[in-house]
Amino acid sequence: MALLAVEQVSKSFAGNRVLDRVSFDVRPGEVLALVGENGAGKSTVLSLVTGLLAPDSGRIAYDGEPLRSWSPHRAREVGIGSVHQELSLNPHQTVAENVFLGQWPSRRGLILRRDLARRARPLLDRVGLDVDPLTRAGRLPLGQQQLVELAKALASGPRLLILDEATSALDDDQVRSVFAVVDELRAAGSSVIIVSHRMGELFAVSDRLTVLKDGEVMATRERAETDHDDIVRLMIGRELSDLFPPKAGMSGADELAQGDEIAAIPSEKEIASEKAAAEDATADSADDAEPAHGGGTVLRARGLTVPGACEGVDLDLEAGRIIGLGGLQGQGQRAVLRALFGLVRHTGRIELDGRPARLASPREAIRHRIAYVPEDRKVEGLHVAQTVRANLALTNLDVVTPGRRLLTVDRGAEARLVDDLVERMRIRVTGPEQEARRLSGGNQQKVALARWLPAKPRILLLAEPTRGIDVGTKREIYHLLRRLADSGVAVLITSGDTMELVGLCDEVAVMYEGAVVDRLAGDGLTEERLVRASVTGTVADD
Amino acid sequence: MTDQPVTERSVPARRAAPGGGAGAGRFGGFLRRNLDVTGLCALLVILLAVYSQYDSELFTPSSITILSAQFLPLILAAMGQSTVMLAGGIDLSLGAVLALAMAVFAVRAEDGVAVAAVLALAAAVSTGVANGVLVAYAGLPPIIVTLAASFLWGGVTLVVLPQPGGSVPSGLVDAYNNGWNGLALPFVVVGVVLLLWKTVRTTRFGLSLYAVGGNEHGAYASGIGTRTVKIGAYGLAGVFVGLAGIGLAIQTGSGDATIGTPYTLNSIAASVLAGVSFFGGVGQMRATVLAALLIGLLTNLLLFTGLSPFYQLIMQGAVLIVAIAVKTFATRERTD
Numbered sequence: 001m002a003l004l005a006v007e008q009v010s011k012s013f014a015g016n017r018v019l020d021r022v023s024f025d026v027r028p029g030e031v032l033a034l035v036g037e038n039g040a041g042k043s044t045v046l047s048l049v050t051g052l053l054a055p056d057s058g059r060i061a062y063d064g065e066p067l068r069s070w071s072p073h074r075a076r077e078v079g080i081g082s083v084h085q086e087l088s089l090n091p092h093q094t095v096a097e098n099v100f101l102g103q104w105p106s107r108r109g110l111i112l113r114r115d116l117a118r119r120a121r122p123l124l125d126r127v128g129l130d131v132d133p134l135t136r137a138g139r140l141p142l143g144q145q146q147l148v149e150l151a152k153a154l155a156s157g158p159r160l161l162i163l164d165e166a167t168s169a170l171d172d173d174q175v176r177s178v179f180a181v182v183d184e185l186r187a188a189g190s191s192v193i194i195v196s197h198r199m200g201e202l203f204a205v206s207d208r209l210t211v212l213k214d215g216e217v218m219a220t221r222e223r224a225e226t227d228h229d230d231i232v233r234l235m236i237g238r239e240l241s242d243l244f245p246p247k248a249g250m251s252g253a254d255e256l257a258q259g260d261e262i263a264a265i266p267s268e269k270e271i272a273s274e275k276a277a278a279e280d281a282t283a284d285s286a287d288d289a290e291p292a293h294g295g296g297t298v299l300r301a302r303g304l305t306v307p308g309a310c311e312g313v314d315l316d317l318e319a320g321r322i323i324g325l326g327g328l329q330g331q332g333q334r335a336v337l338r339a340l341f342g343l344v345r346h347t348g349r350i351e352l353d354g355r356p357a358r359l360a361s362p363r364e365a366i367r368h369r370i371a372y373v374p375e376d377r378k379v380e381g382l383h384v385a386q387t388v389r390a391n392l393a394l395t396n397l398d399v400v401t402p403g404r405r406l407l408t409v410d411r412g413a414e415a416r417l418v419d420d421l422v423e424r425m426r427i428r429v430t431g432p433e434q435e436a437r438r439l440s441g442g443n444q445q446k447v448a449l450a451r452w453l454p455a456k457p458r459i460l461l462l463a464e465p466t467r468g469i470d471v472g473t474k475r476e477i478y479h480l481l482r483r484l485a486d487s488g489v490a491v492l493i494t495s496g497d498t499m500e501l502v503g504l505c506d507e508v509a510v511m512y513e514g515a516v517v518d519r520l521a522g523d524g525l526t527e528e529r530l531v532r533a534s535v536t537g538t539v540a541d542d
Numbered sequence: 543m544t545d546q547p548v549t550e551r552s553v554p555a556r557r558a559a560p561g562g563g564a565g566a567g568r569f570g571g572f573l574r575r576n577l578d579v580t581g582l583c584a585l586l587v588i589l590l591a592v593y594s595q596y597d598s599e600l601f602t603p604s605s606i607t608i609l610s611a612q613f614l615p616l617i618l619a620a621m622g623q624s625t626v627m628l629a630g631g632i633d634l635s636l637g638a639v640l641a642l643a644m645a646v647f648a649v650r651a652e653d654g655v656a657v658a659a660v661l662a663l664a665a666a667v668s669t670g671v672a673n674g675v676l677v678a679y680a681g682l683p684p685i686i687v688t689l690a691a692s693f694l695w696g697g698v699t700l701v702v703l704p705q706p707g708g709s710v711p712s713g714l715v716d717a718y719n720n721g722w723n724g725l726a727l728p729f730v731v732v733g734v735v736l737l738l739w740k741t742v743r744t745t746r747f748g749l750s751l752y753a754v755g756g757n758e759h760g761a762y763a764s765g766i767g768t769r770t771v772k773i774g775a776y777g778l779a780g781v782f783v784g785l786a787g788i789g790l791a792i793q794t795g796s797g798d799a800t801i802g803t804p805y806t807l808n809s810i811a812a813s814v815l816a817g818v819s820f821f822g823g824v825g826q827m828r829a830t831v832l833a834a835l836l837i838g839l840l841t842n843l844l845l846f847t848g849l850s851p852f853y854q855l856i857m858q859g860a861v862l863i864v865a866i867a868v869k870t871f872a873t874r875e876r877t878d
Contacts, residue, residue, distance in 0.1 A: 052763060073765035088760030090753045092823045101753055102766040110744045152764070 001064060003028045003160055003191050004049065009058030011044055016440045018044050020215045021058065026160065031182060031192045033202040036212035037235055037497055042195045043084075045212070046164050049193075050082045051075040062160075076103070081158030083149040083166040091138025096120035098137045099152045123151040126184075128177030142169040150178060161185055163194045167201060168329060179205050197328070197496075198535055199228055211235055232527070236499055243475050244503035245482035248321050296320065297354075298490040299370075299459055301340070304348035309335030310514040313348070317459055317490035322481060324505035325494040327534045332514035333494035334375060337461045340492070341365045341372035368459075371452035375463035375494075377441070381448035384437035388429050388447055389418045391436050395451040421450040426476065442473030449480070460484060462493045466500060478504050498527045498534070512537030578817035578825075581869060582832040589839050596846040607726040611719045613838035614728035615640070615790040616808055620816070620834035621735065621827060622782030623809035629775035630755040630822025631677060631684035635691035636783055636809055639669045641802030642699040643787025648708025648797025655714060662791075663784040669695055670780025674773030692806070699799040708797040715795045728789065732831065735785065739827045742778065751775055755822025811862055812837050817869065837862075 002025035011019040019041045026032045034042045047053040048060060051070040060067045062078060075082075089098045096116040097104070104111045105119060117133035124133060129147045131140060137148055146169050153161055161182075167175050182192050182205055196202055202209060203223060211218040211234040218234040296318040304313040310332030317323060325333040339346035342359040350357050352368055359365050365372070374380035382391055393400045393414050400414040418432045425446045429439065436447060445465065452460070465481070466474040481504065485491050495501050501508045507521040510533040518533040520526075594600045600609075619640055626633045643662040650658035669691065676687045718727050742748045750771045753761040762768045786805070791797055816833035818825030840861060844854040 050763070071765075072763050073767065076765040082763075084763070086759075088757065088763045090756035090760060090823060092756040093749070093752055097749060097753075102750070102761065102764040104746055104749055106746060109746075110741070111746065111749060112744065 002026060002061075003063060004193075005059075005061040006045065006049070007059045007061070009045065009048060009055045009060060011041075011048065011053065011056050014438070014440050016442070018215050019048075019055075022212070022215070022217050024210045024217060024220055026191045026193060028159075028191055029186055029189045030208065031186055031194060031206045033206035033209040034193060034195045034212060035199075035202060035209050035231055035235060037499060040212040040235075041215040042212055043164055044215075046082070046084075046162055046193065046195065049075070049160075050080060050084075050162060073102075076156055079156065079159035080162065081153030081156055081160070082162035082164065083146070083153050084162075084164045087145055087149060089137045089145055089148060089152075091136065093137060094134050095124070095131060095137050095140070095148055096133035098148055099123055099133070099155050101152055103156060120151070123154055124148075126154060127151045127181060128174065143171060143174055146170060147174060147177070150181065154181065158185075159190050161190065161192045163192065163196075165195055165197065167196055167198070175201065199231070199531070200535075203228070243478065245479045247482075248485060248506045298352065299340070300351040300354075302349045302351075304336060304339055304346060304350070306332070306335040306339050306344050306346045309344070310339075310511070313509075313511075313516050315492075315509065315516075317492055319458070319488045319490050320485050321506045322485050322491040322493065322504055324501040324508040325492065325511055326498065326501045326508045326520075326530050327511035327517075329496050331511040331534075333511050334463055335514075336511075337372065337374075337463050337492065337494060340459075341370060341461055343372075366455070369455060369457050370459040370461065371455065371457035372461045373445070373448050373452070373463070373465065375467065377444050377448050378437070382436045382444060384444075385435060387433045387435055388422070388427070388439070389414065389432035391447055392418050392421055392432075392451050396454045399454050417454060421453065425450045425453075425480070440473075441467075442469040442477075445469055445473070445477065449477070457489060460489050460491045462491070464495055465493055466495075466497070474500075498530050501525075502527050502530060510534055577872060578829040578869070579832065581872065582816065582829055582836060585865065586832060586836055586839075589836060589843065593839060593843050593846075596843065603724070603726070604720065607721045607728075608719060609838075609842075610726050610728040610732070611789075611793050612842075613835055614731060615786040615793065616805065616812065616838050617732055617831050617834040618735065618782050618786035618789060619805045619809040620812035620830050621739065622779035622786065624813045624816065624818045624825055624827060624830040625751070625779040625782065626684070626775055627810075627813050627818045627820065628755045628822060628825055629751050629772055630758060631772065631775065632688065632810070632820075633670075633673065633776070633779060633783075634685060634688040634806055635669065635673065635695055636688075636779075637802035637804065637806035638692040638695040638699065639666050639780065639783050639802070640787045640790065640805050641799050642666065642669070642695050642702070643784040644791040644802065645699050645703035645708065645787075645797040645799055647788045647791045648710060649703055651708065651710045651714075651791070655711065659788055662788050663781065666784030666787060667777050667780035670776040670778070670783070671773055674776030677776070678769035678772040696799075699802075703797050703799050706796060706798040706800075708791075710792055710795050712795070714792055718789075718792045731785070731789070735782070736828065736831065743827070747771065747774055752823055755819075755824075757823070808837060809834075815862065815865055815869070 004026040006025065007023050008021045009019055009023070010017065010021055022041065022045055024032070034045070036042050044053065048055050051067075051072045051074060054070065062080070088101070090101065093101075094113070094117075096113070096119075099120040100116060104116065107115065113134065120133040124131065127147045127150045129144060129151065131144060137145060140148065146166060150163075150166060163178070163182075167178055170178065179201075182194070185192055194202065194206060206223055208220055208222055209226065209231060210220040211231060213235060221230065297316050298319050299315070299317040301313065301315040304315065305311045313332070313336055315323070315336070325336060327333060335344060338344045340350070340359060342361045342363070342365040350359055357368060359368070359370070362372070378384050383394070393409065396417060399417050400409050415432070421427070422429060422432065427439075427446045427450065428443050436444060439447065449462075460481075462481070466477055469477070478500075481491055481493075493505070502525055505525070507519060508525055508530060509516045510518040510520065510530060512534065517537050518529075520529055520533070590600070597605070599605045619636060623633055623636055643666040646665050647658045647662040650661055673684075673688055673691055676682050677684050721727070750761065750766050751774070753764075753766055754768050754771045758768055761771075787802070790801065794801075812834040813825070813830055814820070815836065816825060816829035818830060840858060841854075844857055849857065
């Protein structure tokens with residue numbers, strides 16, 4: 001009998017279905033890998049198991065009993081330990097206090113620091129962590145904090161251990177200690193569910209693999225009966241061919257783009273106004289797919305450094321091209337974008353159109369017609385409590401206050417602007433007065449992007465443009481970005497989604513520990529090479 | 543956070559060598575770890591030195607007794623505020639509740655001091671629990687809940703005691719303010735309450751309090767009943783505030799519905815000066831006691847200088863800003 005059985009479970013957020021009748025099970029003494037792209041629903045389904053979320057429909061049974069009045073507290077009681085992507089440690093408490101967080105062993109009601117430290121020691125040894133249990137957890141580097149999380153999950157003697165990207169910040173030695181723990185648990189008859197973006201790890205440690213895609217289970221395979229290609233094919237599915245628009249310089253790109261019915265962006269008159277830039281782009285793409293130098297380069301960064309985040313990054317953004325920043329999560333990609341938008345202090349040389357420029361604040365970046373659509377739409381990208389109208393008008397005050405008469409908003413101009421953007425971007429709203437937070441993730445992203453368009457950006461920076469967005473809207477956004485590029489905009493995106501980078505970008509710079517370690521373009525831009533460079537931090541030479 | 547590159551390689555895992563390092567290094571480490579307490583102690587020494595210039599009898603037993611009687615309510619109020627702040631909340635109703643406890647005690651003291659004290663404490667604790675329930679279950683922001691509660695309990699207090707009055711047995715007042723068999727009672731109270739806190743701090747509830755304040759989501763995901771903890775924090779604060787109200791009633795010998803208001807902001811000032819984080823999870827109660835003492839002494843000292851009350855306020859504000867700014871810069875590197 002299965003230890004954990006997930007049966008026909010569905011879950012939606014704000015009308016966006018993230019799990020659609022998901023079923024899988026975990027047997028005692030088994031390691032199950034959950035595989036899928038970002039946004040496939042892995043973390044969501046695990047949150048249902050650990051009691052952080054409740055399913056909309058379907059059933060989850062643990063040890064033969066359906067989960068009732070489920071909560072993290074109950075989950076821990078019955079022996080489900082978990083290490084999540086987001087750390088649950090309290091940085092201000094000691095390592096020992098964190099290891100036993102919420103279930104501190106006490107003597108007659110009192111918890112003694114020394115006693116706690118003594119009891120934490122063997123657990124820390126088990127995960128290969130040689131630190132003083134009385135250190136504050138927040139003082140440890142990220143990787144060691146992740147191991148403290150693991151020790152914490154082990155403290156309750158779990159029968160089911162959930163590792164959700166638990167190795168993302170670990171070095172090779174640390175990963176080996178984690179896998180030793182997994183083997184130990186398996187040998188003792190406990191079960192493990194593991195999620196990781198490193199495919200090699202999954203094949204090394206799991207017994208079965210369940211593949212999720214867009215909230216549905218594609219298949220569950222015995223490890224012995226499958227291989228990387230099989231799993232990747234299941235992850236990506238069939239729609240790859242028309243999900244992405246043709247790249248810059250590919251023959252017939254313009255015709256295809258014209259005939260595309262999805263995103264009629266930008267409008268004809270928009271393109272006309274950007275004619276000069278567009279001609280540049282067409283000229284470049286007519287030659288070949290090689291990086292064009294000279295006229296097309298809008299922004300040139302040399303030795304871009306943000307202390308503690310990225311170092312010595314060289315980057316050329318050209319009109320008409322989409323450049324991607326790849327690599328594992330948190331290798332400095334976001335810092336590059338934020339530096340180019342003047343959000344973080346940086347050093348290095350930046351040239352715009354061949355002239356040195358200083359991007360010390362977002363205000364200056366905007367003046368240079370640089371636009372930034374951040375990763376966290378809800379915090380930086382949108383005013384979620386405000387209406388779609390207010391969100392779109394706020395970045396376009398010049399348009400809605402024509403002639404700057406006392407800086408009052410011309411409601412007519414505002415309405416025209418909003419209607420135009422909503423229509424062109426196909427934003428699904430009940431009306432301009434709908435609050436941004438009521439929109440689905442995909443439509444929020446469209447608003448976040450749309451608010452920059454009237455200013456006719458020359459450089460568009462996007463962080464994780466499609467995170468948490470359903471596949472249909474993803475497709476729209478990919479085509480939209482390509483259209484913008486075709487009209488002469490230089491686009492730079494970061495993404496943790498390798499498929500997206502390979503499918504959408506003309507060139508991908510792979511970052512590792514803050515530096516660009518490889519650049520992939522043309523035929524050299526494949527998922528395999530991208531993943532290898534991301535994981536190893538070295539040039540993929542084959 | 544995600545911007546930070548993974549740098550384990552550059553930080554070799556090593557166990558802090560127990561007992562290792564030079565003696566000076568260990569002492570330095572101790573100072574750094576207890577920067578809040580040591581810094582406050584240094585400030586206190588300076589303040590006491592200046593103070594003794596104005597009051598030559600500062601270090602006599604009777605002077606110490608009177609001063610501790612005077613400062614006890616603020617010390618207890620600050621401890622209540624710190625309790626709530628440690629759990630990530632704030633209590634703007636503290637002054638109103640303090641006055642309520644004071645009024646209840648003053649009105650009922652004639653019938654028996656013990657009964658009056660129990661009633662006053664019960665009143666303060668129930669208001670705290672009510673705050674906690676609203677914050678934890680209704681999910682309302684603490685600042686709003688407790689602001690509304692401050693009006694509510696302020697009004698209730700006026701119903702209980704429309705005009706300053708009530709009477710506390712004079713024997714008790716005398717023993718409290720002038721010592722009981724040579725014993726400074728307020729001093730004893732602070733000691734007992736600190737001991738109580740120390741005990742609470744080593745229970746599951748105490749650790750949960752810091753855990754919820756430090757990372758609420760993490761605490762919830764680890765199976766901690768975050769709602770219960772929040773309610774408990776406000777309830778425990780009620781104990782401190784109730785004791786503060788009783789202390790104030792005994793000190794002044796009567797009740798006054800309007801006397802509590804300044805305690806709200808003073809208790810926050812003391813907590814912040816003590817290094818209790820507005821975001822919760824960080825802070826030490828002994829630092830709060832020291833900081834409350836500092837604020838009390840500073841107020842008295844300014845009174846001695848004979849400056850006009852207006853300038854006293856200006857000075858007090860300026861000193862607070864400077865003290866907190868210095869502390870923030872000194873500890874910045876530590877809390878990055």
